[in-house]
Amino acid sequence: KLLKGDLIEPFVTWDAATWPDDDYYLKVIATDLPSNSKTEAKSDQQTSDLFTVDNTAPTIQADVTPQTIKKGFIAFTISDTTSIVDEAEISVDGGDWRPFPPASGIYDSKSNEFKLPIDNLKAGDHYVVIRASDSANNVSSQTVKFRK
Numbered sequence: 001k002l003l004k005g006d007l008i009e010p011f012v013t014w015d016a017a018t019w020p021d022d023d024y025y026l027k028v029i030a031t032d033l034p035s036n037s038k039t040e041a042k043s044d045q046q047t048s049d050l051f052t053v054d055n056t057a058p059t060i061q062a063d064v065t066p067q068t069i070k071k072g073f074i075a076f077t078i079s080d081t082t083s084i085v086d087e088a089e090i091s092v093d094g095g096d097w098r099p100f101p102p103a104s105g106i107y108d109s110k111s112n113e114f115k116l117p118i119d120n121l122k123a124g125d126h127y128v129v130i131r132a133s134d135s136a137n138n139v140s141s142q143t144v145k146f147r148k
Helices: 066-070
Strands: 021-024 027-031 043-047 051-052 059-063 073-079 085-090 113-119 125-134 138-146
Touching: 043 059, 043 113, 059 125, 059 138, 073 085, 073 125, 073 138
Parallel strands: none
Antiparallel strands: 021 051, 027 043, 059 073, 073 113, 085 125, 125 138
């Protein structure tokens, strides 16, 4: 798809936020035809390496069913359709943010499973805020309420 054509100034800004998540190449074709005749004009082109546009934040799915809570944890899955999920942080009952690693111990995929132990929490209502980011720096958060 042509982004810009017949430019006079040798500068173009492309707002990738307006494009859908996907892999892309950019191709630039330059010519000096406007300043020369068709027989004397020269042109050249260059194509970029493949790159990914990712504007979508990860999704967070929490499992706070009574069965899971009885097992002593809450479970959640963080997934992204385009990039690797590369960070999760939690805040329990309004506490400080702290990094929280996936159950596998490593962020290496577009979907990661997490288990947060809740044995140390007193009986009653609690909430956990989960904040996640992907390798394209898209961030999402979700508040999960539960009763222990």
